[in-house]
Structures are given as C-alpha cells and as structure tokens.
Amino acid sequence: MASYTAPLRDMRFLLNEFVDPERLRALPGCAEIGPDLVDPILDQAATLCSEVLFPINRSGDEEGCTLANGTVSTPAGFKEAWAQFRDGGWPSLACDPEYGGQGIPKSVGLLIEEMICSANxxxxxxxxxxxxxxxxxxxxxxxxxxxTYLEKLVSGEWMGTMCLTEPQCGTDLGLIRTRAIPAEDGSFRITGNKIFISAGEHDLSENILHLVLAKLPDAPPGTRGISLFLVPKFLPTPDGRPGARNGVTCTGLEHKMGIKASATCALAFEDAQGWLVGRPHKGLSAMFTMMNEARLSVGVQGLGLAEVSYQNAVAYARERLQGRALNGSANTDKPADPILVHPDVRRMLLTMRAEIEGCRALAMWVSLEQDIATLHPDAATREAADDLVQLMTPIIKAYLTDVGWEATAMGMQVLGGHGYIRDWGMEQFVRDARIAQIYEGTNGIQALDLVGRKMGAHTGRYLRRFFHPVLAYIEAKSENEPLGEFILPLSKAFGRLQQATAELARRGFSDPFEAGAGASDYLKLFGLTALAYVWTRMAEIALQKPDDDFYRAKLATARFFMARILPRSTGHAAAVMAGGATLRAMEDAMF
Incomplete structure (x- = not known):
C-alpha cells in the first residue's frame, strides 16, 4: 500500500538555487549542466524509480536472495529491472566519458542515488x-x-564489490588473514575468507569484479601491511568475455534484518588469481577511495528511506480519521478528524521534513565541493574543496543515517498499529534503514574519525574550511533584519560548536579517552550546526519569494528546525563539555 514520488521540486531548488549553478557549470565538462539537460534526466530517473524499482521493493524483501550450489539468485523481477537499468545507461551516468561514461557530475548523480534508495x-x-x-x-x-575492466563496469555488463571484512576483523583491518602470493606471470594468488560482502555473488551480470584486501608475504604488521587486489569471478578472455571460473566461491548468505534482496555473502578465495591495485602495502589508502565515496552514498541511503517514509506518513495522516482536533472539530461533516490535526502527529511529520530537507541540502553542498575537488583546474581550489569533503564525510555518513533511522521510526509511529503491520510497508523502511548506521564504519567509528583524524588534520586546516565560511556568512548577514530569526540561533549553535571544539582538542591532546568520550555528541553537534547553516541559506532564498507556496513551506519548515530541533545542540554541547569521567567510573566487572 506504500507509494513513492520523487521530490523533484525540492531537488531542482537545491540544484538551481541553493548551490551556485555557475560554479558547477564553470568546471571542465560541465558547461551544459543546467535545467535543459538535467531536468529530463531527473524526470526519467523518477519514472524508473516509481514504476520499475519501487514495485519490486516489498516483493524483493519478502522473497530475498537464495543460494544453491554456490550460485545466488536475486528475487523475481530484479534481473529484468537491472537489464532495464543497464540498457538505459544509468550505471554510466556519473562516469568518465573516456571509458563510456556520460560525465554527469556527482552533485546531479547524488539526487538520482537518493531516488533509487527511496524506491528500492x-x-x-x-x-x-x-x-x-x-x-x-x-x-x-x-x-x-x-x-581491461573499466568499460565493462561503466556499461553495467560487469559489476563490482569491495571485500574487506573477515570473521575475526571488521573495523580493525590490520587483523586480516587473507594472503596474496606473487606468481611468475606478475599476478597474485589470493587465499582467504571474507564475510558481509554486499553483492558478492548474484545473477544480475555476467561477471563480478572483487576488490580484495590481502597481505603480501613481506607485509609489515597491522594496517601498514595491507594491499589491494582485483579478483574477477571469471578470468577475462583476450576478447573481453568471461572465461574460466576463478577460485572464488560464495559459501553462505547472511540472513538479515533488512535489505533482504541485497545479496550479503560469505566468500572463499582459494588460490584465486588477482592483480595488484595501487602500490604494495598501500591498499588501505586505495580502498578508502571506495570507502569515502561509499560513506557519502550510505548517508544518502538514510536520506532516501527517510523521504519515502515521510511521504507515506503524510498520506496516511491526511486520510486516517481518529478523534477531534483539540481546539474544536475540523470536519463537522465527518465522524472524526484526520490525524494531521493532532499536535504530536504534526510534530513528528515536521521533524521528519525539517531533517530530510536540511540533510538533502547539506549533501548537495558537499557533493558540489566533491565535483570541484575532482574537476577544477586549479590545485589550490581542488585542495580546499577536498578538505571540506574529507571533514564532512563522517558527518554526512553518521548524521544522515541517524536521521534515516529516526525518521523511518517516526513514519511507522504516525501509522500506529498499521505501521507495525507488514502490509503497509512502513516497517520495511525501518528495517532497511538500520544497517546504514552500521556498515561502511559504524557511526561511532565516524565520530572517532571526525575527532581523531579530521579535527586536527594539517593543524586544523580541515576545520577551517567549514568554520571560516560559516563565520563569514554569519557576520555578513548579521544586519539582515528579516533573516535575523535564523542568523541568531545559527550564531549561538556555531558558538557552542567552537567552544566544544576547543575543549575537546585541549582534553584529547593529553588523553585520547577524553576525545573518544565526546566524539559522538560532538559529531551530532557539528551536524546540527551544519544543518542550521544550510537552513539559514535556504530561508534567505525563500524570504525573497513570499507569495509562492513552495517557499512559504520552506520558511515554515526552517522556523520549525530552528525552534524545535536545533536546541538539541545545547544538550550535545553539554555532554561534550562534561568529559569522560562518568564513562571511566564504572568498573569493567560491574557491567
């Protein structure tokens, strides 16, 4: 009974008004990126998601993937949907034209990623x-x-994975046991076991390319000794077709809480032929190319599920008749009023909407910086943009996936008992959203990355890429009277963030436990401040168009965010300032 419609109006607002479209069009290869080119792409993506992908979302969840004789079958309709997706050129959209890609920038591709995550x-x-x-x-x-491989990946003929986790190690990759032995022909023989490998085996493409972390015989200990290898499921023939089967076998499928139509596999590599990617013992830095991109995409997964849950919660709240409005009947001709009139239902819906639209704007801002970091001809400009992306990656991954969990749970709550029943589709969004807080580095790990790596990087250079433009914006707009209702709470939250940053840096320098103790609250404080910044910028645009319902709704949502969500930053700041004493006080044996 659930449905999905892509939020194209909001997406176009962000692309054409919120981020500076001229900055995007000034990049090499992006001169034609504008409404005439992008609008039809977004329209087609919306149709694909609502008419092809969303109809097989629930059935895919119920059927799941199956494993027989080492072969994984995806649920009914997935092969046909993939063929349509591939033939429509969607895998190549944001890829390099040199390898058959269409060269669409990340900031446009991100919007399509969100649609796909909402739909399926x-x-x-x-x-x-x-x-x-x-x-x-x-x-x-x-x-x-x-x-040999890029054109196949770009076209969607072949697909890829990343193979990191092993039974004895997840976050601590220095403990991996998979080995790579050099062969006389310049390749390597890979032996080991990997678990939790998304898309590790399936029937959607004729070949699967595994990027595998392993250790060479002379590897130094820990993460300094990790190398990265490409291990295809089938070894390519000279004419580019899948040839002999490589030594890669799916030994099991995980039975998961959610994303059941995604094949999460245990893989055994037994003397499998592979090729080194990057330099020996530098595989972790090469793998982080995938992981950092994946972390931004996982954040968008949380956003996409929050959006579809919000849409269905609103639809239900408009139609479900229960009780009367507290200040008098809103529909005297009906036996009850729609639950949309009740304050707590409105609170939940507005919380979902304010978080979703703020997170979408934040992701768009960072994705534009990612385009600049990749494409801009000036090295200093690329570095500045990449610094911001590096800083914001753990925040987007963690904050947006927390929003996905909170919003899908609220969406289910709006439907009450019906939300808990499978027929309405809401409980699947909750189950699917939960994994996003765990994989690609748990949200606690993202907080440690922010505090332990990003906060002090290059003597605070990463932090300055956020702090300086936000402070400059606050100072420039401080005399803008209509914007004052947004600038003042932004300024207060920004001050709390500055204070918490200084205190956490001071304590963490002498005691890493103190840095870890405040990390999660610090990340949430940072995320709320970032959302306050983008909401203020969106409000500034909306104030100029008071007679348009879209912009009036923007202002109403911005005011709700400032009044009802941003105050959470006070609690997170207080928790950071409290330090780690209460975490140390409990003796291990008492837990």
Whole structure:
C-alpha cells in the first residue's frame, strides 16, 4: 500500500538555487549542466524509480536472495529491472566519458542515488558497489587494468564489490588473514575468507569484479601491511568475455534484518588469481577511495528511506480519521478528524521534513565541493574543496543515517498499529534503514574519525574550511533584519560548536579517552550546526519569494528546525563539555 514520488521540486531548488549553478557549470565538462539537460534526466530517473524499482521493493524483501550450489539468485523481477537499468545507461551516468561514461557530475548523480534508495534500497546496493569499484580502479589501477575492466563496469555488463571484512576483523583491518602470493606471470594468488560482502555473488551480470584486501608475504604488521587486489569471478578472455571460473566461491548468505534482496555473502578465495591495485602495502589508502565515496552514498541511503517514509506518513495522516482536533472539530461533516490535526502527529511529520530537507541540502553542498575537488583546474581550489569533503564525510555518513533511522521510526509511529503491520510497508523502511548506521564504519567509528583524524588534520586546516565560511556568512548577514530569526540561533549553535571544539582538542591532546568520550555528541553537534547553516541559506532564498507556496513551506519548515530541533545542540554541547569521567567510573566487572 506504500507509494513513492520523487521530490523533484525540492531537488531542482537545491540544484538551481541553493548551490551556485555557475560554479558547477564553470568546471571542465560541465558547461551544459543546467535545467535543459538535467531536468529530463531527473524526470526519467523518477519514472524508473516509481514504476520499475519501487514495485519490486516489498516483493524483493519478502522473497530475498537464495543460494544453491554456490550460485545466488536475486528475487523475481530484479534481473529484468537491472537489464532495464543497464540498457538505459544509468550505471554510466556519473562516469568518465573516456571509458563510456556520460560525465554527469556527482552533485546531479547524488539526487538520482537518493531516488533509487527511496524506491528500492536493496536494488541500489548493486550499482552502488560497482561504482565504488570503478572509482578505485580509475584512480589507482594500472593502464592495463583500466583498459581491461573499466568499460565493462561503466556499461553495467560487469559489476563490482569491495571485500574487506573477515570473521575475526571488521573495523580493525590490520587483523586480516587473507594472503596474496606473487606468481611468475606478475599476478597474485589470493587465499582467504571474507564475510558481509554486499553483492558478492548474484545473477544480475555476467561477471563480478572483487576488490580484495590481502597481505603480501613481506607485509609489515597491522594496517601498514595491507594491499589491494582485483579478483574477477571469471578470468577475462583476450576478447573481453568471461572465461574460466576463478577460485572464488560464495559459501553462505547472511540472513538479515533488512535489505533482504541485497545479496550479503560469505566468500572463499582459494588460490584465486588477482592483480595488484595501487602500490604494495598501500591498499588501505586505495580502498578508502571506495570507502569515502561509499560513506557519502550510505548517508544518502538514510536520506532516501527517510523521504519515502515521510511521504507515506503524510498520506496516511491526511486520510486516517481518529478523534477531534483539540481546539474544536475540523470536519463537522465527518465522524472524526484526520490525524494531521493532532499536535504530536504534526510534530513528528515536521521533524521528519525539517531533517530530510536540511540533510538533502547539506549533501548537495558537499557533493558540489566533491565535483570541484575532482574537476577544477586549479590545485589550490581542488585542495580546499577536498578538505571540506574529507571533514564532512563522517558527518554526512553518521548524521544522515541517524536521521534515516529516526525518521523511518517516526513514519511507522504516525501509522500506529498499521505501521507495525507488514502490509503497509512502513516497517520495511525501518528495517532497511538500520544497517546504514552500521556498515561502511559504524557511526561511532565516524565520530572517532571526525575527532581523531579530521579535527586536527594539517593543524586544523580541515576545520577551517567549514568554520571560516560559516563565520563569514554569519557576520555578513548579521544586519539582515528579516533573516535575523535564523542568523541568531545559527550564531549561538556555531558558538557552542567552537567552544566544544576547543575543549575537546585541549582534553584529547593529553588523553585520547577524553576525545573518544565526546566524539559522538560532538559529531551530532557539528551536524546540527551544519544543518542550521544550510537552513539559514535556504530561508534567505525563500524570504525573497513570499507569495509562492513552495517557499512559504520552506520558511515554515526552517522556523520549525530552528525552534524545535536545533536546541538539541545545547544538550550535545553539554555532554561534550562534561568529559569522560562518568564513562571511566564504572568498573569493567560491574557491567
């Protein structure tokens, strides 16, 4: 009974008004990126998602994937949907034209990623993993590897994975046991076991390219000894077709809480032939090309599921008749009023909407900086943009996926008992959203990355890429009276963030436990401040168009965010300032 319609009006507002479209069009290869080119792409993507992907979302969840004799079958309709997706050129959209891609920038591709995640998150896992493999090979692969594999990945004929986790290690990749032995022909023989491998085996494409972390015989200990290898499921023939089966076998499928139509596999590599990607013992840095991109995409997964849950919660709240409005009947001709009139229902819906639209704007801002970091001809400009992307990646991954969990749970709550019943589709959004807080580095790990790596990087240079433009904006708009109702709460939240940053840096310098103790609250404080910044910018635009319902709704949502959500920043700031004493006080044996 659920439905999905892509939020194209809001997406176009962000692309054409919120981010500076001229900055995007000034980049090499982006001169034609404007409404005439992009609008039809967004329209076609919306149709694909609502008419092809969303109708197989629930059935895919109920059927799941199956494993028989080492072969995984995806649910009914997935092969046909993938063929339509592939033939429509969607895998190549944001890829390099040199390898058959269409060269659409990340900031446009992100909007389509969101649509796919709203419509069918399980389906979106397959092209998402492939694009990550493409990015790693594009940046780190040899000319021979790029010539052999990239066009196949770009076209969607072949697909990719990343293979990191092993039974004894997830976050601590220095503990991996998979080995790579050099062969006389310049390749390597890979042996080991990997688990939790998304899209590790399936029937959607004729070949699967695994990017595998392993250790060479002379590897130094820990993460300094990790190398990255390309291991195809089938070894390519000289004419580019799948040839002999490589030593890669799916030994099991995980039975998961959600994303059941995504094949999450255990893989055994037994003397499998592979090729080094990047330099020996530098595989982790090469793999982070995939992981950082994946972390931004996982944030968008949370956003996409929040959006579809919001849409269905609003539709239900308009139609469900229960009780009377507290200040008198709103519909005297009916036996009860729609639940949309009740304050707590409105609170939940506005919370969802304010978080969703703020997170979408934040993701768009960062994705434009990612385009600049990739495409801009000036090295200093690329570095500045990449600094901001590096800083904001853990925040987007963690904050947006937390929003996905909170919003899908609220959406289910709006429907009450019906939300808990499978027939209405809301409980699937909750189950699917939960994994996004866990994989690609748990949200606690993202907080440690922010505090432990990003906060002090280059003597605070990453932080300055956010702090300086936000402070400059606050100062420039401080005399703008109509904008004052937004600038003042933004300024207060920004001050709390500055204070928390200084205190956490001071404590963490002498005691890493203190940095870790405040990390999660610091990330949430940072995320709320970033959302306050983008909401203020959106409000500034909306104030100029008071007679248009779209902009009036923007202002109403911005005011709700400032009044009802941003105050959470006070609590997170207080928790950071409290330090880690209460975390130390409990003796281990008392837990």
């Amino acid at each position: 998150m399980s389906f979106g896992m397959y092209p998402g993993l492939s694009h990550g493999a493409y990015s790693a090979l594009l940046k780190h692969g040899t000319d021979e590897l790029r010539a």
